[in-house]
Amino acid sequence: xxxxxxxxxxxxxxxxxxxxxxxxxxxxxxxxxxxxxxxxxxxxxxxxxxxxxxxxxxxxxxxxxxxxxxxxxxxxxxxxxxxxxxxxxxxxxxxxxxxxxxxxxxxxxxxxxxxxxxxxxxxxxxxxxxxxxxxxxxxxxxxxxxxxxxxxxxxxxxxxxxxxxxxxxxxxxxxxxxxxxxxxxxxxxxxxxxxxxxxxxxxxxxxxxxxxxxxxxxxxxxxxxxxxxxxxxxxxxxxxxxxxxxxxxxxxxxxxxxxxxxxxx
DNA sequence: CATTCTTCAAGCAG
DNA sequence: TCTGCTTGAAGAAT
Numbered sequence: 001x002x003x004x005x006x007x008x009x010x011x012x013x014x015x016x017x018x019x020x021x022x023x024x025x026x027x028x029x030x031x032x033x034x035x036x037x038x039x040x041x042x043x044x045x046x047x048x049x050x051x052x053x054x055x056x057x058x059x060x061x062x063x064x065x066x067x068x069x070x071x072x073x074x075x076x077x078x079x080x081x082x083x084x085x086x087x088x089x090x091x092x093x094x095x096x097x098x099x100x101x102x103x104x105x106x107x108x109x110x111x112x113x114x115x116x117x118x119x120x121x122x123x124x125x126x127x128x129x130x131x132x133x134x135x136x137x138x139x140x141x142x143x144x145x146x147x148x149x150x151x152x153x154x155x156x157x158x159x160x161x162x163x164x165x166x167x168x169x170x171x172x173x174x175x176x177x178x179x180x181x182x183x184x185x186x187x188x189x190x191x192x193x194x195x196x197x198x199x200x201x202x203x204x205x206x207x208x209x210x211x212x213x214x215x216x217x218x219x220x221x222x223x224x225x226x227x228x229x230x231x232x233x234x235x236x237x238x239x240x241x242x243x244x245x246x247x248x249x250x251x252x253x254x255x256x257x258x259x260x261x262x263x264x265x
Numbered sequence: 266c267a268t269t270c271t272t273c274a275a276g277c278a279g
Numbered sequence: 280t281c282t283g284c285t286t287g288a289a290g291a292a293t
Contacts, residue, residue: 092273092287100274160273187283194284233281 046139046214053205055224056188059216060207063139063178069212073180075128076240080104080149087120101157107146111247114166122146129242136176136244140216144176144244152184155235161189161228164217164243173246174216179209182237186215188225209241 051058064072082088082102089096105113106129107122114120125133129147137143150159164175188205205225209215217227229241 090273092275095275097274158274162273230283231281 051205051207053188053190053225054202055190056205056221057218058221059174059218061139061214062210062212063135063214064212066212069180072128072132073211073240076149076180079126079128080106080151080240081123082149082151083120087118090115101159102151102153104149104151105146106149107247111146113146113148113247114168132178132242133244136178136214139214140174140176142173142176142246144173144246146245146247148243148245150241150243152182152229152239152241154238155182155184155232158231159229161187161194161226163191163222163226164245165222168247170246170248172219174218175222176244177209177215177217178242178244179213179215179239180211180241181239182235183208183210184229184235184239185209185232186227186229188221188227190225192224194226 046061046063049060051060082104088099088102090099091097103115105120105122106125107113109122109124111122112119113122129149133144133147152158169175186207186209188207190200190202190204192200193202193204207215
């Protein structure tokens with residue numbers, strides 16, 4: 001089954017289930033030994049859960065207490081200014097639709113984010129975004145130069161299945177997804193199981209992303225698995241999601257390594 | 266050169 | 280009703 005053990009540790013807890021009784025998700029509690037990284041301000045190491053499937057490798061943890069997450073969400077609701085007008089629309093089949101959520105992009109000076117073929121300049125970091133970014137770095141050892149903020153005002157707001165596979169992303173850097181506000185279901189689906197002609201039988205992997213949680217999507221997850229945030233009409237409260245990324249500084253194609261397909265621009 | 270893959274929210278079926 | 284799978288065009292990739 002799971003032939004992909006990307007990380008070094010191999011202990012497995014019994015199968016667990018996040019939201020669906022028929023879905024089994026392998027969870028692994030990473031031991032707190034070999035913690036040379038815990039010295040700083042994180043007096044208690046983050047208890048990670050490993051989520052694995054064929055070609056999928058994620059780590060999930062509660063990064064912030066409820067009190068701190070409440071505070072961070074409140075701050076973000078005051079600080080973040082979301083795109084409006086043309087930037088809040090998407091064109092499909094020549095028809096223009098409103099994006100069913102709100103988006104903002106922040107990052108180091110000069111970085112751009114491409115959505116639906118349009119590049120947008122990153123706004124400067126805000127104090128709260130910097131604070132969360134640094135907390136993620138302390139918990140993961142990874143550094144990030146960009147964050148995409150998605151705000152889902154209620155359960156009608158959503159995001160369709162996609163991969164974060166852009167060429168300008170550092171392919172070896174995980175994408176770190178911080179969730180604040182209403183818990184929402186999150187679904188991974190293997191690319192070989194999508195569409196009319198399904199080639200393989202691979203079960204989707206479903207999670208619930210909690211208030212204050214951090215989900216790390218490690219390589220090669222975004223090569224093989226789509227992810228989406230489905231509509232959940234019973235949810236009436238907002239959720240704000242931050243996906244921290246590392247964008248390559250030289251926009252040129254990397255000469256070495258992979259020959260995996262990239263996405264369009 | 267032909268076939269497959271890609272984008273995304275809307276539409277629709279169960 | 281709500282949820283989740285399929286639809287649909289056309290350029291890019293292989």
